[in-house]
Amino acid sequence: MKHSKRSVHRPQFISGSELPIPTLEILRADGSLYEGAEEPELSRDLAVRIYRTMIFTRILDERMTSAQRQGRLSFYLTCAGEEAAVAGSVAAFDPGDMIMGQYREQAALRFRGFSARQFMTQLLSTRNDLGKGRQMPVHYGTRELNFMTISSPLATQIPQAAGYAYGQRLDAGKAGGGASHCTLCYYGDGAASEGDFHAGMNMAAVLKCPVVFFCRNNGYAISTPTAEQYAGDGIASRGVGYGMQTIRVDGNDLLAVYAASVAARRIAVESFEPVLIEAMSYRLGAHSTSDDPSGYRSREEEDRWREMDPIARMRLWLYARDWWSEGEEKAALESYRGEVLSELKAEEKEPKPPLAALVEDVYDTPPWHLREQIEALSEHVRRHAEHYPAGKGV
Numbered sequence: 001m002k003h004s005k006r007s008v009h010r011p012q013f014i015s016g017s018e019l020p021i022p023t024l025e026i027l028r029a030d031g032s033l034y035e036g037a038e039e040p041e042l043s044r045d046l047a048v049r050i051y052r053t054m055i056f057t058r059i060l061d062e063r064m065t066s067a068q069r070q071g072r073l074s075f076y077l078t079c080a081g082e083e084a085a086v087a088g089s090v091a092a093f094d095p096g097d098m099i100m101g102q103y104r105e106q107a108a109l110r111f112r113g114f115s116a117r118q119f120m121t122q123l124l125s126t127r128n129d130l131g132k133g134r135q136m137p138v139h140y141g142t143r144e145l146n147f148m149t150i151s152s153p154l155a156t157q158i159p160q161a162a163g164y165a166y167g168q169r170l171d172a173g174k175a176g177g178g179a180s181h182c183t184l185c186y187y188g189d190g191a192a193s194e195g196d197f198h199a200g201m202n203m204a205a206v207l208k209c210p211v212v213f214f215c216r217n218n219g220y221a222i223s224t225p226t227a228e229q230y231a232g233d234g235i236a237s238r239g240v241g242y243g244m245q246t247i248r249v250d251g252n253d254l255l256a257v258y259a260a261s262v263a264a265r266r267i268a269v270e271s272f273e274p275v276l277i278e279a280m281s282y283r284l285g286a287h288s289t290s291d292d293p294s295g296y297r298s299r300e301e302e303d304r305w306r307e308m309d310p311i312a313r314m315r316l317w318l319y320a321r322d323w324w325s326e327g328e329e330k331a332a333l334e335s336y337r338g339e340v341l342s343e344l345k346a347e348e349k350e351p352k353p354p355l356a357a358l359v360e361d362v363y364d365t366p367p368w369h370l371r372e373q374i375e376a377l378s379e380h381v382r383r384h385a386e387h388y389p390a391g392k393g394v
């Protein structure tokens with residue numbers, strides 16, 4: 001039994017609100033440091049790489065949202081507003097650590113080296129897509145970069161991350177040392193309401209799995225604000241409940257996110273323990289291209305958060321240190337806009353994967369019902385050939 005005993009002799013209820021979990025804040029919105037704040041060790045090269053990742057992601061999101069409006073892709077989800085939370089956390093991990101994401105963490109992929117072209121292959125489902133066009137847009141995955149393919153059903157990645165990390169723990173045991181690698185699991189405040197969240201958290205805590213559960217608390221689960229999502233002290237209080245080392249950070253503060261993530265990774269690999277980080281942020285954009293947030297939140301609220309933009313905040317910090325200049329900013333923005341547009345145009349010319357790829361890879365020999373479906377689909381394509389132009393791979 002882990003809990004230590006403390007007796008009382010009259011009924012005494014405990015209310016979480018008596019113990020609000022503090023928020024780590026290092027960088028102010030104007031780019032200066034809070035008094036007494038401890039800046040994490042961060043080299044110029046790494047800081048600039050993180051910042052470049054953040055601005056690339058913002059541009060990718062803007063361009064792909066427009067491309068969806070132009071009918072060039074079917075669906076898209078932005079990371080806008082949460083770039084510091086994602087880029088600042090992934091930067092604290094080793095490239096060999098596994099990432100289990102939700103769907104809004106494209107900055108993590110970019111940081112690890114996913115190219116603009118690779119984003120396009122997945123978003124457009126071309127024959128070059130690593131997933132062979134079988135997933136909705138934004139369901140990225142790459143074995144090479146240790147990024148597990150995204151699953152649409154919310155929170156499935158949480159118990160999977162616990163299981164994967166348990167494997168990392170067993171591997172480390174065989175090698176006879178500390179864990180060399182851990183798992184970084186991203187999820188949203190809405191996903192934390194799923195049963196899978198609780199199953200995964202408890203499993204990781206009891207089995208001592210080296211996993212960092214990184215909650216992007218962006219205020220909404222589609223149209224449901226967090227005030228209607230939970231009654232406790234955010235998501236962080238649940239980490240404490242499961243017996244995990246837990247920290248809450250300002251998710252728009254790159255330095256706070258990075259400092260907490262470096263420390264969390266160390267705990268995970270050195271002590272074989274799960275850690276929970278709750279990054280408080282805001283989803284600046286719509287939930288997805290299928291959503292219109294004007295139906296459930298005000299323009300004033302959005303504007304208030306825009307003033308706390310994590311990108312502007314980090315840029316001011318970089319400027320103050322002379323690590324980045326207006327000239328570099330302009331050149332980087334231009335080059336990323338050009339890169340995203342030219343890769344989009346180039347990949348649009350690529351054919352789709354062959355139809356048969358739909359049923360390959362899972363079974364050694366596709367079973368009869370899948371073969372039947374492929375035959376029916378091929379027949380449909382033949383019959384309506386005018387809608388399936390030659391050269392598009394079908």
Ligand SMILES: Cc1ncc(C[n+]2csc(CCOP(=O)(O)OP(=O)(O)O)c2C)c(N)n1
Nearest residue numbers: 104152153154188189190191218220221222
């Ligand atoms: C099991 C399940 N239920 C519902 C959905 C529909 N759905 C997709 S995203 C989403 C909201 C998730 O919110 P959150 O976890 O806070 O992440 P965010 O989108 O804010 O990043 C919902 C309800 C789903 N994909 N899976």
